[in-house]
Amino acid sequence: PVPVDFQAEQARIHKGSVQSNHSGFTGSGFVDYVNERGGSVEWIVTATATGRTDAVFRFANGSNAPRPTAITVNGILVASVAFPVTNGWSDWRTLTVHISLLTGSNNSIKVIATSDNGGPNLDKVTVVLPPS
Ligand code: GCU
Known part of the structure; x- marks a missing residue:
């Protein structure tokens, strides 16, 4: 199993934009949600097996x-998570959620602001693939 990175700036973004004005991001930027409820970032992930894995945000x-x-x-609520305060906008940390994926190319992992x-x-989100 290997961790695979999925960048937020390449995800489906609703009520948010790609920015690069705080250092320390990977890839070409990060997603800055608008300050409203209902914004989301959605990744579509391919899994070659069905099973449990970790999503590391x-x-x-x-x-x-x-x-x-x-x-x-895949449209089902798996966690209600409050992302904690960090030491400024350039202090990047991770938060891990256990998820299950299905074999196929259409798995949706979505983070919705509430x-x-x-x-x-x-x-980004890092997912250990394949699930096991
Ligand atoms: C600041 C910060 C943004 C952040 C925003 C927020 O404007 O520069 O990167 O997204 O606050 O409150 O979400």
């Missing part, structure tokens, strides 16, 4: 309050 939250989100996999502050800045 790399994020920064330089605000003064956690940023609550709903994380869905407060008026929007989501954290999101750099």
